[in-house]
Amino acid sequence: MLNEFALNYNAAMTYTHTIGSRTWRFDDLKTLLAKSSPARSGDELAGIAAGSEEERVAARMALAEVPLKRFLEEAVIPYESDEITRLIIDTHDANSFNEIGHLTVGDFRNWLLSTSTDTDTLTRIAPALTPEMAAAVSKLMRNQDLILAAQKCRVVTRFRNTIGLEGRMSVRLQPNHPTDDAKGIAASMLDGLLYGCGDAVIGINPASDSLAAVRTLLDMLDKFRERYEVPTQSCVLTHVTTTMRAIEQGAPVDLVFQSIAGTEKANSSFGVNLALLKEAREAALELRRGTVGDNVMYFETGQGSALSAGAHHGVDQQTCEARAYAVARAFRPLLVNTVVGFIGPEYLYNGKQITRAGLEDHFCGKLLGLPMGCDICYTNHAEADQDDMDTLLTLLAVAGVNFIMGVPGADDIMLNYQSTSFHDALYARRILGLKRAPEFETWLEKMGITDGQGSLADRLPPSAARLLESA
């Protein structure tokens, strides 16, 4: 089968669509995908966006006619020169593809939205999909389509608790501090736990990459978790090679973190490749620290990272992002987080573009079988504010996002951007009745932090007050 692909793959063809007397031409599949993408500043910066609104729709009309099979014949980045293309093709599940192999991209959208296409069906066909198929269909979908289809997907992962069950939403507690001060981090962590957050992971972005500093934080997190028997996992979000050295030295590593992108060249600019990620995962698995499961990887992604590294190969930023999910799914992660608004306005200009990208990323990731969370966020030079974050949070909570971020007051004082707060998570729970991971929900109630319904207690009982003694 592989040889067949090697023979037929990469053969480009021209795609056309005629509107009135004008025939629009698109030289190859990656051009067709780029011109079909909803408007965003990153594709404009790269010079690959549609030149007019009509061209964008013409491209979508041409894309709707492309058979899904075509994506197995024409690579957006050549098989020979990119290990992610090779991963996508070599791991494609031809058997489950039979169920959808007769569809065009346009048909596929209809199929996804059909009431007969349920959670089991979507789980079954996930390995039949390439990231480019997911990206393509998303470009024909409205926001409500992205929400509806994603809500039908269910991806459940486990380490010390169970994340992604129906009717639940978890929170990564993000207690960052600009100088990695242990007391400052502990203070933010306590605040988050007392607000009922931290079931996805307690994850620190360290200011320093030094192994000694990372180890100090890992030890601090682990001692705290053990002392209070918190059913969650911890992570220091440093480069995979630093985490591997920490494991070698015997540090208590729960999850291996890494930022990843959708092209080999972009990953190489991050200092990673598939072999290195495989090695890191195996090292973490050997520690056998998970109690209810062995999903040990935590990945972060975000549209624009390949272009930012000069490594997009003329592929639009949303398709590049979907290709990053092919990397993620090879390693059975506990968490995949699209950090949607962090990169800045030259890639996602305003609240509208950030909102759309967040919904696309969540949908594509879920469709490909990933435990998608979203850092619903923006920087101060983007045309966005907390109202835009409220909107995206509400939409993603309805779409069934696995987890969001919890940052004290939404203000990350180390990374200098705004995300979602502990209060924001409570809001989403209140309006949609969303629960936390079941193990964590039980612990919060036992500690007296929440009542039997999962609402925060109005007064702090002695058991929870004990947490504060550690400060």
Added chain:
Amino acid sequence: MSEIIENPWARLRSFTHARLALGRAGDSLPTSEVLAFNLAHAQARDAVHNMLDTDGIASDLTASGFQSIVVQSAVRDRAEYLRRPDLGRKLNDASRSALIESTYLDGCHPERGAEGSTSPDESRCEAPSIVFIVADGLSARAPARHAIPVLREISGKLEGWRIAPIIIATQARVALGDEIGELLHAEMTVMLIGERPGLSSPDSLGIYLTYRPRVGCTDADRNCISNVRPQGLSYEAAAHKLHYLMTAARRIGASGIALKDESETAFLPGV
């Protein structure tokens, strides 16, 4: 009766300036906290959109004994600056001409400079060893407040260095310094530029050192000192680090990943 549920752990705020123990109205933020957040965001937004007062900086520089030249990138306005980082890395034509003219007057232009010399390094002209660039970046407030105090601190340590006139650059990205440094044949550039403003730090200054700057340098070729402001890294500590890096760059003939910042193991005065 107050509708606000207070958090009895407000003392944790003494360990961090993160927004802790905010209390809640139901599950939501109390009104006072929503407004405090709005104010901080408004200040950060204004920091992004305010223009650098180049006349004010130039006259402050004169008062501190520095000459200066004002340049602008190829960006026309702030909206274009935010969308087109590529244009923020290039000089506009008038600024490029002005810099070439200034080097010509000093006898440093390679084509029209000292007779018989093909390389600016070997010419008899006075190519500067260091070009300081004061740039707006993403927060004009940062250089307006902190650039001159840092320049005063560092210039006291630079006996024997040939310091070019200070370049004041608007609508600038970090890599704009590469074209400036290349035109002036600088041994190294130091750019003092406004960092992406945070909610709690709208005026944080970043300092980027590039040895042998030329168009096409990348972040891997630079060393960065971040978060320079009174509540972050002090002027004195920043100048100490910068002097360490400049001296080390000259010694090894490189900046960036080849140059590790070990200034903390060197003597750090009174900080």
